[in-house]
Amino acid sequence: MVLLPETVGWMEFVAATWPEATGRAPSALDVDTFSGWHRLGVPAGVVRDVLFAEAERRRYDTRPGEPALTKAWQCERALSVAFAKHGTLTAGRGGA
Secondary structure (H helix, E strand, C coil), X not given: CCCCCCCCCHHHHHHHHHHHHHCCCCCHHHHHHHXXXXXXXXXXXXXXHHHHHHHHHHHHHCCCCCCCCCCHHHXXXXXXXXXXXXXXXXXXXXXX
């Protein structure tokens, strides 16, 4: 669990979640992918869940000692499915 102050922004949250899920620092390409997800309006919680799920799924298939998840773009498909599911589950909910 990433312990960050409540005032942290979307990018900082996702950039802090990436090393926890993958064990590596985000590259410039990863940060660019994160900013694209942010522009699409994907909630940070959905990104966090997808990063951990994809890292776990890929760990099952990798050889010992190999990194499971190396690039953020490897999560694109799972993220689009999760974001669509999130939109379906929250559609029509009132803000009251």
